[in-house]
Amino acid sequence: MQAFTPLEAGDPERVGPYRIVGRLGSGGMGRVYLARSPGGRATAVKVVHEELAEDPAFRRRFGREVASARRVTGPFTAPVVDADPDADLPWLATAHVPGVALGAAVATHGVWPERFVRALGSGLAEALEAIHRADVVHRDLKPSNVLLAPDGPRVIDFGISVAADDTKLTTTGAVVGSPGYLPPEQLIGREVGPAGDVFALGALLAYATTGTGAFGGGPAYSVNYRVVHEDPDLEGLPEGLAEVVARCLAKDPQRRPGVPELIGELGRWEAADGARGTFTPGTWLPAPVAADVTALRTVPLPLPEEAATTTADADLPTVTVGAAPTAVATARLGAPPARPPLAARLRGAVRRRRTAVLAAAGTLVVLAVAAGLLLPSAFSGSSGRGNGTESSGSPTAAAKQLAVREQWSSGQDLWQPVVADGKVVGEGEDDLLHAVDAESGDVEWTYPSASSLEGVSDGVVVATSNEQGTVQGIALDRGTQVWSVPAEAHTAPGTSFHLYLRVVVAGGTVYVNAMYDLPEGSERSGRYAVSALDAATGRLKWTRPVEYGLSDALAVEDGVLYGGMWEEGGTYFYALDAETGEQRWRYRASEEIGGGATAIKVSGDTVYFGAERGVLHAVDARRGTRLWTYEPDVEVRDWLEPLVVTDGMVLGCTGENNGSVSGSGDVHAVTAATGRPLWSEHTGTEPELHGLLDGSVLFSTEAGTLHAADPRTGESAAQVRLSSGDPDAAAAGDRVYFDGGDGRLHAGRISLTER
Template sequence: MLFPLTHDDPYELGSYRLTARLGSGGMGTVYLGRSPGGRGIALKTMHARIAADPQLRSRFRLETDAARVIGGRYGAEVVAADPFAETPWLATEYVLGPPLDEAVDRSGPLPETSVRALGAALCGALGQLHLSEVVHRDLKPSNIIVTAYGPKVIDFGIARAIGDDRLTRTGAAVGTPAFMSPEQATDQEHTPAGDVFALAAVLVFAATGRGPFGDGRPADLLYRVRFTEPDLSAVPAALAPVLAHALAKDPSQRPTTAALGAQLHDGSGEFADHLPDLVLDEIGRRATEVWQFTPARLPAPAQEPPPPPAAPPEPTGLSRRRLLIVGGGSVAGLAAAGVGSWALSKGDDPAAPFRKPTPGPSVRPLPKKKLDSLWQKQVAGPPDDLIPAAPIAARDLAMLVAGTGLAAFNATSGGVAWVSDKGERTWQLAPDGDELYQLLEPKGAEGHKGDPWPLQLASVDLTSGRAHKPLAEFSDLNGVMYENQLLCVSDGVLYVVAGKGEYSMDGFLPSQSWSVFAIDADTGKRRWSKPLPSRPDGSDRLHFLSATVVGNRLVALQETNGGKVRVIARDTRTGDVIWDKPLAVAKPDSVRLPLTVDRDHVYLGCGQLRALRLSDGGQAWSSGSARPGRTYGPPSVKDGVLYAVEKGTGLVAADARSGKPKWVERGGNGVDAAVTDRPVVGSDHVYRKGAGTLAAIDLSSRTPARLYKTSGDRFIAQERSNVVIALGGHFFAAFPLQ
C-alpha cells in the first residue's frame, strides 16, 4: 500500500526523487522513489538516532552487502546505497508482488504444484547466498515476495557470514520463533542447514496457512521448535515426507538446498503457470497501483512551519519490542513490494529450475475483479505485538495502529486522512464519541527510559493526527511503562492503568506498583485511585482485557496472575469494587473485545450466553437452560435484543432481559459462522463473520441477504458513515452498514 509523504520527509535521497511512503518501523522508513530515468525504486533509510548506534549501523551495512550477494535474480537488485551517510540509505528495485504471507491470506493455502515451484526457486536463492558464505537467518513468509517470474528474498538485516558471531548478542535467539531452527532457538551456530529448516517451515505455511509449530507466545514456539514434532497433517501426502526430512532436529540430517530443490520440482514450465489466479491478480493490481498513484505530501501540522526541502526525517519512537533480538527487525523487511523484471532460468545452477520466459510484459494481463468491499487498504502489522490490532472509529474516520503508529482513513471513501509515525499503541488509545485520547510518551524519553518520566495524557487532533497539549501530567507515575493502559473514556473521564517504579524492556517487574484511576479531562485531576496487584517478573500480560462504562459502573475484564479472567464492576464515583465474578474462558485473549452492556446487564459469551445484573453481578439468565450444550461467540445488544453466533447454527437472537430465544438464522449458511467476534448490528441487517466472508443477515427474513468476501476477523460499526469496518489478513476494509 502506498501512503502520502509526510511534511517532514525528504524530497530526495541521492539522485532519487521520493513519491510515496511504503512503510515505516522502529528501524527506519521505506519510500517509493523514481530514478532520473523514471525507474521505480524502493529506498530504505535508518532513523537518525538508530544510525548513531555503531552496531546497528554495521547491521545496515552488512544487510546491504547481503542484498548485493543475492542479486537481482533472487532478490531486489541493489542499484545504489550509502551506508556511511548521516542517515544511511539503500536503493533497490521495486518488486511487483505480494509477500508470501499476504498471498496466502488473500488466496488461501497454495496448491501443491505452487508450493513445489516456490520451494525449488527458494532453494536456488538460498544456494546463491550459501555459495557466498552468507546465511539469511530470518527466512519467513513476510520476507519472500511472490512475483510473476519467481520469488524474491528480502530483509537481510540479521544475515551474516557463516561462522561470524560478532553481531550476535550473547544468550539471545536471533530470528523469528515460528520459523527458527532448533539450533538457532538455543543460540547455537546457524549454518546453511538452519536456512533449510526455515525454508521447510515456510513451505508448510504456504501449503496449509500455518507454520509447522503453530502460533502463540515466542517462548511456547521456541519450546515446540526444539522438542516437538512439526504438524504436517494438512500438508499434501506426497510433499509431507520431503518437508519432514528438511525439518529434522539434527542439522546433519537435513538435505542441502540443491538436493531439496531437486525433490520439490523438475524445472518444467514458467513460474507464473504454477500460481493461482488470485495471486496473479494481486501481482497485476500492484503493478497498476504504482503507476496510478498520484504523488502527494501531507501538509505541516498547524502552528508548525514546514522543514526545509532537504531536511532529514524526524526520528520516530522505537518501541521496546522492536529493540529485542527475537523476531528480528530490519528496515529491508518493510519493503513488501518491488520490480518483477527478472526470471529464474536453467543454466549452470542446478537449483534454478525454471526456464526464462519469452519476451513480453513483466506481468500477464488479468481480468479486473471488483472487490466486495466499498474500499480496501493493505496495511502493515502493528509496531508492537503485545495485543492484536483493533479498528477504532471516531467522527468520520476509521483508524488503526499499523506500521509506525496510528493511521486514519476516511470511512466513506477509504482515502488516507493522515499517518502518524509516533509509535502509538492500541492499548493506549481510546475513543469517546467525536474525540480520541491517548497516553503520550514524553518528549526526550526515547533512549533514556531508565530515568523517571511523568505520565501524560492528551486528546488527538483528528484533522492532523497530532496530540494536543497534555490535559494531565503525573510525575509520581512512570509515563514510559510499556504496560500502561488507557482503558476507556466516558463523559469526559479517562480510566487509566499506570505504574510506578523502574522501567523494564522485558515485561513487568515485581518491584513495580500499579493502580487504576480516573482522570477528569477538564481539570486534569485524579478523581480516585485504587491499587492493583503486582505482576510476575517478566510477564507481558496487561492487567485488563477490556473495559467500558455504563451508568455509574466501570465494568472490566481483569486477567489474574494465574491466567484467569474476572468480571469486575467499580463505582465510577469512588473506584470501589461493587462486585467481582469469575469468567470461565479457555483463553483470556478470546474475550479481548469490547464489552456488551446495557443499563441493566453485562452480556457474556465465548461459551454459554450469560447476563449478569449490573447492580450486583448476579446471574440474570443463561443460555444453558434454553439451549443446553450450545457454544456461543461474544454477543451484541441493540433495542432489547441480544445477537450472537451459535456454533454450527449461525446467528441467533434472544430477548436481552429474559434470555428467551427469539429466532435462529435460516438458510443453512450458518454452519461455518465464526464464534470469534461480536456481530455488528445495523438498522435492517446484522453482520456476522463466516469462512472468508461477512454475512449480512436480513432482520426480516433471518437469512443472509449478502455474503461479502473478506479476510477480516475484527469488525466494528462506523455508524456516522454507515459502514462496517473490517480488519484482518493485512487488509483494512469497509462494507455497507444497513
C-alpha cells in the first residue's frame, strides 16, 4: 500500500523550496503533491489550478484563507507550514500525514463498531475546537478530508475554509462543499458558522457507522433537498450514538450541540481493553484499518531522483486531498413510473434479460447490445458531457473518429446473439437456435428444439424451455445436446413449474431462479425458489424456497451465489454458498417488498447490485455490509446488465423495464470506492453497455446508434448510426454482430482512430 502515486509528465520538479516526489490527489482547487522539504521532511504541497490563479478575486481570497489556516494548531489537524499566495501558481504546504482516508477505510473494510466511531468523533471534535479557536470554519468536512493515523484522526484541507468573519468573500449564490455534509443553512444562503462543522461531524459519524450518508445518495440536488427538508436516516446506528448524531444534524444550528459539549460526551470512549481515550492503533481503530495504517507508515518517502514519471492516469488517487469534482448529471427530474403488475414485470424480465451465463472464474463475459443497420461511415456530434480529467496517455473519445466496417452478412437473423469461442449463437425467426462462424458468417449448426437462449459457459450453450420445463446443455462446437435437467428435479411438492426467471452455470452446476404455480384456491398465486442442480445428472443439490419473489439477476463468483429476493420485512440481496446453499449473509436493500436486483457484478471484495427501483448498492462481498448506495434522480429506474467495473469506476445503464416497449434511459459512471457520481448521459431510447475498446466505453441505444465515450467524463462526440430500427446485437472486442433490419445478421469491425 502507498499513499501516493508516481509523477506524470508535466508535473513540477520543485514548488518553492520543496522537491516534488509524488502525487497525493487532486480536487476542485488544485493538485496535491508529496514533497521533501529542504531538511528532508515529508510535506503535502497543494498547487492551485492555472485557471483559478488567473482570477485576481480568487488570489485575494486564497491569501486570506492561508492567513486564517496558519492560525490553526492542534494535535488532530495538519498544520500549514509554508505558502506563497503570490506565486505564478499559488501554493500551500502542510505537514504530510501518511494516513488512510476515512472514506477509503470504510469502503475497503466496512462500517465501524460504536466504540471506534466514538473515538473518531472525539478526535474530530478536538480538531474542530482548534479550527474554531482560530476563528476559522472548515466548511468542507467530509470522509476524504479525514485521514486516519495511528495516534488519532487528522482533519486536512483548509483550502476552501473561510475565516468566520470573511464569509462575505464567497460568491453570492455559490455553494462550496460536499453534498450530504453541507448544513441546511449553507444550502439556503444563510451565514455559516461553527455549527455548520458540527453538522458535518454528525454526518461523518453516521457514515462511519452505516457506510452510507445520513441523507442518502444520488445527484447533489436531490441530496441537498433532503438535507433541507427531510429527517436524516439513522437506521443502523446504536441508540446512544444515534441520539448524538441526531442532535448534530438538527436543521436549526442553534439546536446543535457545541464542540466542547461533544468533546465531553464523545471523549468518554473506551477501548476493548477498558482503556479510556488513548489513541493508539490497537485501541481506536478497527483491526483491519489499523493494519493498513501501520503498513502505510512503513512506505519510505522516495528520493527526488527515484520519483519516476509515468503517463498513467492518476485522477483517482489512493488518498484524495481537496474538493471532489462536481458531478455532472444530465438526468431529468420527475416522478418514477408506476410499478407494473407482476405479470408485466415477468414479461419485462424476459424482454430485458441479458444473455450471460457466468463461468466459474468469470472468464466469459457476454456483451449483448442494442444496435442495427450498418451505414458506410461514422459521424460526430457533441452529445456527451463530463467533468473529469482526461487521461494524458491517449486521446479522449471525443477526440477520436468512430467507424464500423461491414465484414459479412448471413442469411439468418438472430435474436439476443451471444459471441463465444469463435461462434455467434442466437435464436432465429424460426424459433430454433443457430450458430454461425464469427469470422465468415457460415452456419455451423442448428438446434432443432424450440428453446430460449440463456448463454454460454465452458463450451456449452445453455437454453431453457418453459413449455417443457427443461434446462438443456448444447455442445458449442457441434450443436448436440450433452445434458438436460427436467423441472421435476427442482419443483417443490404441491407446486407445478411455471417460469424460469434466470439460469446460470458454473463449475458443472446449474443454478436456477424459478417461479412455481400453487394449487387453485391458494392464498398466493405463486411461489419461488433458487435451486442448484448437477449438470451431468440433473440431481438436485439444494433448493431454497422463497415466499414472495425472486429477482431475475444471479451471479456466481469464487464459490458464492449472489441474488435478490423479496421476503416478509423487505427486499434483500443475499450470498449463498454455491456448493451447499447455506446463507453466508443477507443484506436488506429496502423495507418495502419489490425493487430487487436486476444487475449484479462482483469485483474484488465488493459486489455491486443494481436494483429495480434505481438504486445501485455496493456491498462487502465477505460480510454483506453496505459500503455505499447511489440513486440517480431520473425517470427511468431499473439498472440494466451488464455492469462494468474498470479503473476505479462502475459503469452501468438504467432503463424503464416496464414490460412494454422500451423507453428512454441513461448511462452512468460512479467511483467504485465511494459511489460518488462522475457523470450521467441521457439517451432517447434504452441504452446498453458493450464494454471498453481502446480506452473508450462503448454503448448503444435501441435507436441504432453506437457511441464511444470517455469513461471518466462521459463526453461522447464519437458515434455512428447503425440502424433506424430496434435490433439486437452483440459486441466482442472490436467486432459487432447485429440485425441489419433486412432479416440478416451482419458483422462489422469497430475502429477508433485519432481525428
